[in-house]
Amino acid sequence: MxxxxxxxxxxxxxxxxxxxxxxxxxxxxxxxxxxxxxxxxxxxxTPKPPTPGKVVALEAITLNLADGHFLKLKLSLQATADAAEEPDGSKALDIAISEFSNRPVAELSSNAARDKAKAELRKKINEAYEGHVMDVYFTEFVMQ
Incomplete structure (x- = not known):
């Protein structure tokens, strides 16, 4: 037991x-x-934002708007630091001409509409330069 x-x-x-x-x-x-x-x-x-590089000023261009008005536009491109060389502005100017030439003045007169157009332009330019341009600045924007 x-x-x-x-x-x-x-x-x-x-x-x-x-x-x-x-x-x-x-x-x-x-x-x-x-x-x-x-x-x-x-x-x-989340992807790390690119490091800013040089700012490249482009020549001013004058565009015909859709309703008979004119737009004088001067752009600057903010390149990324990893861009091998300064971006050639010809692609950006061509895209800007295509983007703005058929718009009426009423579509670009308010700040909100201008910011929306700038965002669309930035996206297209960034795609054209394969990510080597991080921002677009309007240094001159005159409508008549």
Whole structure:
């Protein structure tokens, strides 16, 4: 009988130890799984904004607007620091002519409309220069 009592006392100690090891293993596996999930399935990190380089001033151009008015436009291009050389302004001027020549003066007279047109122009110029131009500045914008 004494042997049976000792065996009965040792069994709960071993089962508690096993239970503790199993619980610890489950916690470690869940933690590792959660860490792996967040590492692989979290969205891509936000791209770092480009470092500004030189600002290249372009010559002023005069455009015919759609309703018989004129637009005198002078642009400057903000190149990125990783651009190998200063961007040639001919692409930007061609895009600006295409973008503004068929617009009526009413479409460009408010600040909001001008900002929207500038954003569209910036996007097209950035695509044309393959990301080497990060911003476009209107240094002269006169409508008549």
């Amino acid at each position: 004494a042997k049976e009592e000792k065996a009965a006392e040792e069994a709960p100690k071993k089962s508690k130890k096993k239970l503790l090891i199993i619980v610890a293993a489950v916690v470690v596996l869940l933690g590792g799984g959660a860490g792996g999930y967040f590492a692989f399935f979290s969205g891509p990190s």
